[in-house]
Amino acid sequence: MAVCIAVIxxxxxxxxIRSTPTENELKFHYMVHTSLDVVDEKISxxxxxxxxxxxxxxxxxxxxxxxxxxxxxxxxxxKVKFVMVVDSSNTALRDNEIRSMFRKLHNSYTDVMCNPFxxxxxxxxxxxxxxxxxxxxxxxx
Amino acid sequence: xxxxxxxxxEQKYYSDLFSYCDIESTKKVVVNGRVLELFRAAQLPxxxxxxxxxxxxxxxxxxxxxxxxxxxxxxVAVAQSxxxxxxxxxxxxxxxxxxxxxxxxxxxxxxxxxxYSSDSENQGSYSGVIPPPPGRGQVKKGSVSHDTVxxxxxxxAQEPASPVVSPQQSPPTSPHTWRKxxxxxxxxxxxxxxxxxxxxxxxxxxxxxxxxxxxxxxxGHSPPPxxxxxxxxxxxxxxxxxxxxxxxxxxxxxxxxxxxxATTAIEIRRQSSSYDDPWKITDEQRQYYVNQxxxxxxxxxxxxxxxxxxxxxxxxxxxxxELSHIWELSDFDKDGALTLDEFCAAFHLVVARxxxxxxxxxxxxxxxxxxxxxxxxxxxxxxxxxxxxxxxxAEAPPSKSPSMPSLNQTWPxxxxxxxxxxxxxxxxxxxxxxxxxxxxxxxxxxDTAIVHPVPIRMTPSKIHMQEMELKxxxxxxxxxxxxxxxxxxxxxxxxxxNSSVKFASGNTVDGYSSSDSFTSDPEQxxxxxxxxxxxxxxxxxxxxxxxxxxxxxxxHSRSSSLDMNRTFTVTTGQQQAGVVAHPPAVxxxxxxxxxxxxxxxxxxxxxxxxxxxxxSPQQIPEQPNFADFSQFEVFAASNVxxxxxxxxxxxxxxxxxxxxxxxxxxxxxxxTDSKTEEKTAASAPANVSKGTTPLAPPPKPVRRRLKSEDxxxxxxxxxxxxxxxxxxxxxxxxxxxxxxGKDKKAIQASIRRNKETNTVLARxxxxxxxxxxxxxxxxxxxxxxxxxxxxxxxx
Numbered sequence: 031m032a033v034c035i036a037v038i039x040x041x042x043x044x045x046x047i048r049s050t051p052t053e054n055e056l057k058f059h060y061m062v063h064t065s066l067d068v069v070d071e072k073i074s075x076x077x078x079x080x081x082x083x084x085x086x087x088x089x090x091x092x093x094x095x096x097x098x099x100x101x102x103x104x105x106x107x108x109k110v111k112f113v114m115v116v117d118s119s120n121t122a123l124r125d126n127e128i129r130s131m132f133r134k135l136h137n138s139y140t141d142v143m144c145n146p147f148x149x150x151x152x153x154x155x156x157x158x159x160x161x162x163x164x165x166x167x168x169x170x171x
Numbered sequence: 172x173x174x175x176x177x178x179x180x181e182q183k184y185y186s187d188l189f190s191y192c193d194i195e196s197t198k199k200v201v202v203n204g205r206v207l208e209l210f211r212a213a214q215l216p217x218x219x220x221x222x223x224x225x226x227x228x229x230x231x232x233x234x235x236x237x238x239x240x241x242x243x244x245x246x247v248a249v250a251q252s253x254x255x256x257x258x259x260x261x262x263x264x265x266x267x268x269x270x271x272x273x274x275x276x277x278x279x280x281x282x283x284x285x286x287y288s289s290d291s292e293n294q295g296s297y298s299g300v301i302p303p304p305p306g307r308g309q310v311k312k313g314s315v316s317h318d319t320v321x322x323x324x325x326x327x328a329q330e331p332a333s334p335v336v337s338p339q340q341s342p343p344t345s346p347h348t349w350r351k352x353x354x355x356x357x358x359x360x361x362x363x364x365x366x367x368x369x370x371x372x373x374x375x376x377x378x379x380x381x382x383x384x385x386x387x388x389x390x391g392h393s394p395p396p397x398x399x400x401x402x403x404x405x406x407x408x409x410x411x412x413x414x415x416x417x418x419x420x421x422x423x424x425x426x427x428x429x430x431x432x433a434t435t436a437i438e439i440r441r442q443s444s445s446y447d448d449p450w451k452i453t454d455e456q457r458q459y460y461v462n463q464x465x466x467x468x469x470x471x472x473x474x475x476x477x478x479x480x481x482x483x484x485x486x487x488x489x490x491x492x493e494l495s496h497i498w499e500l501s502d503f504d505k506d507g508a509l510t511l512d513e514f515c516a517a518f519h520l521v522v523a524r525x526x527x528x529x530x531x532x533x534x535x536x537x538x539x540x541x542x543x544x545x546x547x548x549x550x551x552x553x554x555x556x557x558x559x560x561x562x563x564x565a566e567a568p569p570s571k572s573p574s575m576p577s578l579n580q581t582w583p584x585x586x587x588x589x590x591x592x593x594x595x596x597x598x599x600x601x602x603x604x605x606x607x608x609x610x611x612x613x614x615x616x617x618d619t620a621i622v623h624p625v626p627i628r629m630t631p632s633k634i635h636m637q638e639m640e641l642k643x644x645x646x647x648x649x650x651x652x653x654x655x656x657x658x659x660x661x662x663x664x665x666x667x668x669n670s671s672v673k674f675a676s677g678n679t680v681d682g683y684s685s686s687d688s689f690t691s692d693p694e695q696x697x698x699x700x701x702x703x704x705x706x707x708x709x710x711x712x713x714x715x716x717x718x719x720x721x722x723x724x725x726x727h728s729r730s731s732s733l734d735m736n737r738t739f740t741v742t743t744g745q746q747q748a749g750v751v752a753h754p755p756a757v758x759x760x761x762x763x764x765x766x767x768x769x770x771x772x773x774x775x776x777x778x779x780x781x782x783x784x785x786x787s788p789q790q791i792p793e794q795p796n797f798a799d800f801s802q803f804e805v806f807a808a809s810n811v812x813x814x815x816x817x818x819x820x821x822x823x824x825x826x827x828x829x830x831x832x833x834x835x836x837x838x839x840x841x842x843t844d845s846k847t848e849e850k851t852a853a854s855a856p857a858n859v860s861k862g863t864t865p866l867a868p869p870p871k872p873v874r875r876r877l878k879s880e881d882x883x884x885x886x887x888x889x890x891x892x893x894x895x896x897x898x899x900x901x902x903x904x905x906x907x908x909x910x911x912g913k914d915k916k917a918i919q920a921s922i923r924r925n926k927e928t929n930t931v932l933a934r935x936x937x938x939x940x941x942x943x944x945x946x947x948x949x950x951x952x953x954x955x956x957x958x959x960x961x962x963x964x965x966x
Contacts, residue, residue: 050217144507146477147484147495155492157532158499 034058034115035163037139037154040108042066046154049115050167061101062113069103069111104132110139131166138162184269185241192240206240213247223247450535452519460515474508480517487521493530497521500534512539 034049036059049058104112112135116128142148142156192205210220227242248269249255452460461471467483468475475483477498484494501517502509509517516538524530 141499141505144477144502144505145495145498146481146507147491147498155495156499157496161532 033117034062035166036062036113038066038111038113039151040110048163058115061115065101065103065113069105073105102128106136134162134166181269185244188244189237189240210247213251215247215250219250223250450519450537452515456519457515460518461511463518464511464514471511474510475514477507480509484517484521487525489521489524493524496530500530503539
């Protein structure tokens with residue numbers, strides 16, 4: 031149950047940010063921003079040619095009172111970062127689920143990239159991408 | 172739950188929604204996912220939704236039963252009208268409008284919303300609480316022209332009467348309500364588009380405004396065309412033909428839209444094939460598209476790269492965002508290139524969009540690459556979504572279409588799609604081939620594995636072989652490699668056979684040979700794979716590993732692989748397990764002992780000694796005499812007469828050989844056996860020939876001394892004493908032809924002594940045999956460990 035999903039370009043500007051509880055949007059944006067530092071740190075630490083698909087398991091990074099937010103990161107080979115904030119209060123999301131979500135995100139992002147009308151660096155305005163992200167967002171109950 | 176009273180409209184609406192959510196047709200429980208979608212479409216804050224769910228009892232029950240669902244819907248309506256959410260509010264709030272569900276992602280809900288909102292709007296049957304239909308707003312967003320709204324409103328004004336009746340008379344399913352409702356307005360609207368029942372363009376100009384208005388209402392929702400299609404299909408069959416689009420006048424779409432104002436999501440999906448009309452590509456259109464395709468890509472089976480397609484479609488002056496969406500829809504396989512089908516679909520969408528037709532959220536089935544023959548799908552009402560999805564794998568759609576040209580066109584496109592799919596299959600097959608390769612490799616191994624329970628141990632035997640080879644060369648033998656390789660292999664084979672037979676007997680020699688034989692098997696049977704799997708150090712038989720440095724011949728047991736060499740080579744022809752069984756330690760001792768001994772021992776075989784002892788004698792002659800042993804021999808023989816020297820030579824040779832086989836007690840056993848043989852032999856001749864008898868005892872102590880430092884020494888001492896006595900006694904008898912009485916006494920004494928020595932030797936023999944067994948067991952265990960370790964070292 032993702033609460034917020036963000037796609038960050040290589041230059042660390044957002045290509046796509048979407049969060050469900052709109053009232054906390056700014057907070058989520060801030061969380062995504064702070065997580066970028068951690069992502070960059072991990073990237074530089076990797077060094078070798080390994081590109082870790084599932085690389086940023088932050089776990090309980092930001093435990094708030096009402097719910098725990100786990101932030102997960104995912105970096106593609108082109109240094110495009112996906113950051114997902116997950117509300118883990120209801121279900122303890124397993125690692126596999128997170129990975130599958132990232133995989134879906136990656137696939138959708140690839141599809142967006144394949145579109146010749148999409149200029150890399152533009153904001154992602156693909157409806158298909160939106161639909162996919164929406165499907166991953168919070169599903170009540 | 173509290174009693175829930177619903178008005179008729181509410182009842183119907185709720186049951187519609189329930190059946191909508193009840194995709195599993197359980198009639199009792201609604202699918203939670205659908206319910207959630209519905210609630211989300213209600214545009215209520217999440218906490219409100221949660222509250223609603225709690226109130227209706229679904230959270231308690233865990234599912235949405237009909238009553239819960241109805242209560243929830245009522246609560247949604249309550250919430251939407253701004254009333255606080257309370258259980259009592261279910262029944263207390265009067266004139267509650269129907270809950271509004273605005274779809275963001277779901278066509279059905281959007282249609283629901285639009286229909287009901289339009290219902291409320293048009294009919295005014297509901298309280299005016301409900302704001303203007305969201306469709307209106309969306310109309311403003313997506314509509315082509317604002318003025319279209321006005322005609323729409325006028326149209327709405329025209330239809331207040333008819334629609335009023337419809338919702339209440341609508342059948343329980345919302346689709347039906349929709350349908351009827353749409354029918355009425357479509358009845359009104361269709362007049363306009365149907366004003367030109369002729370399929371095409373003339374009426375459309377007029378109808379366009381109205382249709383676009385009507386469309387505008389639905390424009391926000393995804394496949395209005397299907398709806399229209401359906402309606403047109405049901406109500407105005409002739410108009411279905413109108414729905415085909417013509418590149419010349421895309422206005423068709425608008426008429427189509429107006430006509431098909433009523434459809435529900437379920438029925439749309441069910442009859443999606445019949446809805447293809449608005450999205451269906453006529454032959455003319457298709458031909459036009461194909462021609463356009465050719466201008467870019469002459470090869471009809473080829474692809475249009477993304478960049479070229481981008482340029483082409485940019486010429487249509489549509490906004491990039493729209494084009495991007497069109498691309499997403501039309502690039503079915505997401506490869507960044509357009510096939511003919513995809514291109515036609517994209518072109519069709521561009522044409523539709525240019526006529527104000529909103530882009531669908533998902534690609535209509537008719538435009539899907541596999542569905543080349545679009546007209547067929549229209550006729551096939553019984554193929555709900557199958558046409559869309561099942562046809563994908565290069566299946567020819569049911570070719571009921573009367574139009575052959577489209578069929579002809581389908582084939583290349585089918586081929587294209589089939590090619591696409593074939594490529595997929597090829598990929599899969601390639602992966603399969605990969606796996607097959609793996610499986611192919613596997614069987615090679617099991618062969619060896621099956622044959623030998625013991626893992627391949629090439630090296631030891633080979634090393635032995637090489638050592639033997641080395642020593643052979645060192646011993647001035649001809650190039651051992653080939654003969655050795657051959658012979659040891661033969662030996663190993665024989666050994667294998669023999670060892671398998673004899674191993675059970677517990678013969679230590681056999682045990683060793685069996686292990687060797689196991690290792691030899693892979694060598695012989697083995698494929699290269701086997702050999703490769705065996706240690707990297709080991710090479711196939713043909714390429715013997717670098718022979719180990721020549722080892723000091725007379726000394727250590729291991730180095731006595733020389734003897735193994737000779738043993739194997741010698742015993743090749745003999746096919747005696749005992750030959751193979753000679754442990755590496757077997758070394759020179761048996762050989763020297765055997766060398767002199769064979770003549771002696773063979774006749775003595777009757778003694779019942781182990782056969783391998785006989786082999787050892789055979790080996791002995793092949794080995795050169797070791798200087799040390801010769802020294803020993805000299806030393807040993809120094810005490811003996813010249814006649815005795817010969818035998819002493821034998822024995823010292825035996826003894827030193829036995830010495831060399833410290834670790835290999837088998838040798839000792841053999842040696843002891845041989846010694847016993849020799850001794851017996853010696854004793855026999857000693858007994859036989861007086862002259863020689865004195866020789867027998869003396870060699871015994873000599874042998875003993877040289878034989879083993881450990882065990883035999885004490886015995887040697889004893890025997891030396893005895894033998895000394897014997898020698899003294901015997902020496903006292905210079906010649907045989909003494910007085911018979913003396914001879915008899917001497918003979919008897921010697922007999923006694925011999926018997927004593929016999930017993931002692933027998934004991935010694937048993938002890939040595941025990942030692943040999945122990946050592947062999949140790950060796951086997953060590954070898955097993957080595958084998959286990961070896962693969963790791965080579966990994």
